[in-house]
Amino acid sequence: MPKWRARTLNSSRMDRSAEFKKWKAQCLSKADLSRKGSVDEDVIELVQLLNAREQFFTTSSCAGRILLLDGMVALKKANGDAVFKFEPFVLHVQCRQLQDAQMLAVRSTHGLEVPLSHKGKLMVTEEYIEFLLNIANQKMEENKKRIERFYNCLQLALERETITYSHTKIKEKNNPFCTHKKKRNPEKLRGKCIPEENDKEPENDDDSDPGINVAIFPKDY
Template structure:
């Protein structure tokens, strides 16, 4: 517990190394929800984006170094418009690709069962490419990922290879994917809230000692004590006690107190 708390403190104290330099608005709720729990710590996130990127020069291994060396000509974490794309393309040279990248989240977890909880919520929310990795030193990382990506080359060596009509089709497709991405984020956030609350309620459920001190158990112990000591009670007292125990309203209240 203490080791993970130190790891979390170091992680959250680091400067944001992303190009944007801050958490995306649509991912912020999930990030805050997880970091408020001592057993979780977010390592990186992106709420999903549509972008135009210029790839590295052809004389390099551009596909291996694509993310590191590419130049962004346009990026948005919301729906994109044709005007934005066409304006960026007019100023572009080299090899240009159009991409949609869905929500991604990496979370450090204290124990494997914590990662499994997040994994279950992620899969049920539609992020079916999610997974868990365990490092050599025992570091547990849960990655929330999806497969509904989109990547299409638009130009080569400065020459546009597709029609304007096809670009409109790509934008429409990317925006549909973004809408679905937003729905999945909402499902993940709501499912996460419920899962964390359920886990907390289970951990805070009444102990055996607490249940033993409930009025039902107290009355039963009292009756056994009376019987053991040979003390006689009237049939009226005995029936009244049984009626109290068998009263449906009383049972509902007792059940509610134990479960809630």
């Protein structure tokens, strides 16, 4: 790659990094417009962990909730279609790069949504509603455990990322001619530094971080 082209790419990346940093500062300085006005206690450590890293910032979060959707004070007064819902924790995060977003790409099917009435007519018994409440409370307890597992897995992944980045920088500083590109003709590689396991093709391209596996969370998360 010509030197002028390399400088252009580096400059572009610096501009995007500076723009992301500015955007992050603006978003985190805004007032919390949620009804509660603060981050839920069960996810505050997770939010702080992400916001402490330069490649992430959170835009909204919810530790989980149980609700009855109808807009009426009590179920017996409902005149529409009342729905009982449990929603697991939700975390919206802005990421600087695609590989950062891939690290956090986790979905869950831990929710619950059950219709209770139709056009004002109650379709279930009070005993069944009590049963749903017990199920929802159990799901909420499991939800808290999942938040803790998510936090621990993410913390470990970020620590590995930091270690890998530090090692890469040390290698580059000690030998600026070291290359991480794919294996070429051995005759052309004489006198150059190549990765230790040069008999394998790297799975990531030059912009990816080989020290981070996207699947850092349990399969059944």
